[in-house]
Amino acid sequence: MAVLPILKYPEPLLKKxxxxxxxxxxxxxxLARDMIQTMYDAPGSGLAAPQVGRGLxxxxxxxxxxxxxxxxxxxxxxxxxxAKGEITFEEGCLSVIEYTAKVDRAAEVVIRGLNLxxxxxxxxxxxxxxxxxxxxxxxxxxILFIDRIxxxxxxxxxxxxxxxxxxxxxxxxx
Ligand code: K1U
Ligand code: ZN
Numbered sequence: 001m002a003v004l005p006i007l008k009y010p011e012p013l014l015k016k017x018x019x020x021x022x023x024x025x026x027x028x029x030x031l032a033r034d035m036i037q038t039m040y041d042a043p044g045s046g047l048a049a050p051q052v053g054r055g056l057x058x059x060x061x062x063x064x065x066x067x068x069x070x071x072x073x074x075x076x077x078x079x080x081x082x083a084k085g086e087i088t089f090e091e092g093c094l095s096v097i098e099y100t101a102k103v104d105r106a107a108e109v110v111i112r113g114l115n116l117x118x119x120x121x122x123x124x125x126x127x128x129x130x131x132x133x134x135x136x137x138x139x140x141x142x143i144l145f146i147d148r149i150x151x152x153x154x155x156x157x158x159x160x161x162x163x164x165x166x167x168x169x170x171x172x173x174x
């Protein structure tokens with residue numbers, strides 16, 4: 001298993017729509033394992049293949065209940081088949097540095113997809129897990145949580161990011 005580098009906004013690959021996985025090969029299974037390790041290493045509670053530079057419809061999520069810590073789940077070609085209710089949740093993203101913001105999402109979702117054995121999966125999620133699934137599936141459509149906040153907040157974040165990157169450059173120059 002390997003920890004993969006995570007692409008950071010404004011990397012253009014993060015804005016692209018990902019392609020369906022046509023066959024669950026050993027390479028896809030290895031990618032899913034590496035994504036799980038990368039998610040735990042970050043640490044994060046989810047990860048989508050485009051975040052590690054692979055334009056494929058594959059996500060992993062940390063699906064633990066308080067009783068079961070460290071239970072992760074990989075979903076191939078995930079689709080939201082139903083959504084209801086509303087929740088406002090403070091989101092972060094491993095690809096969006098030094099920023100969190102409140103985002104409105106559906107409070108309960110049902111996700112369909114395939115597991116790594118190619119068997120159909122149906123997952124009912126609510127609360128934080130529902131938010132993480134929606135956030136990860138957005139990544140597959142090239143959507144970041146900062147695309148779901150006001151343009152004013154997004155502009156403020158872009159300015160903040162410019163300052164951060166400028167300072168990073170300065171510090172690297174010595
Ligand atoms: O897609 C991602 O970048 C992962 C993202 C998932 C997410 C979390 C919370 C709300 C919406 C989406 C993250 O994991 S952000 C970091 C995070 O949640 C975390 C940080 C420290 C410990 C555990 C989790
Ligand atoms: Zn994210």
